[in-house]
Amino acid sequence: MDVQTGITQASPYLPQGMPTPPTFRKVNPADQPILYIALTSPTLPLYTLDEYAETTIAQRISMINGVAQVSVFGAQKYAVHAQLDPHLLAAKQIGIDEVENAIEKWNVNLPPGRCSARTTPTPCWPPDSS
Numbered sequence: 581m582d583v584q585t586g587i588t589q590a591s592p593y594l595p596q597g598m599p600t601p602p603t604f605r606k607v608n609p610a611d612q613p614i615l616y617i618a619l620t621s622p623t624l625p626l627y628t629l630d631e632y633a634e635t636t637i638a639q640r641i642s643m644i645n646g647v648a649q650v651s652v653f654g655a656q657k658y659a660v661h662a663q664l665d666p667h668l669l670a671a672k673q674i675g676i677d678e679v680e681n682a683i684e685k686w687n688v689n690l691p692p693g694r695c696s697a698r699t700t701p702t703p704c705w706p707p708d709s710s
Contacts, residue, residue, distance in 0.1 A: 607648045630655045 583604045591601065617637065619629045633652045642650040660683055664676065 605649065611648065 587602050587604055594602070619633055619637075621629055630652065634655070638650040638652050641647060662679065662683060664679060666676075669676065669679070
């Protein structure tokens with residue numbers, strides 16, 4: 581069985597929320613990069629530059645005939661940060677778990693993290709990741 585067939589057969593068993601399906605590409609590990617591109621911006625946050633590099637530049641370069649692999653390094657992914665006031669939550673009868681659930685439903689990418697009141701950090705894990 582070749583690798584691509586194995587990936588196709590395993591696809592039904594992969595998590596539903598994957599942003600991109602797994603792919604396979606044959607490359608020679610002895611090949612050296614022939615081009616490096618650096619992105620900087622005085623106004624854009626790093627996660628925006630990373631998104632642009634991943635979704636626009638890398639994809640377009642990878643479509644050029646003869647390009648075996650395109651890698652993006654130095655990534656800074658966007659992460660949701662929520663600062664909660666435990667006294668205000670208690671006054672409104674809202675639990676940290678309710679805030680966590682609301683963020684999980686709103687956010688497509690659910691990396692492990694932690695929710696913390698001002699004094700007590702609480703681990704927050706997406707479903708099926710522990």
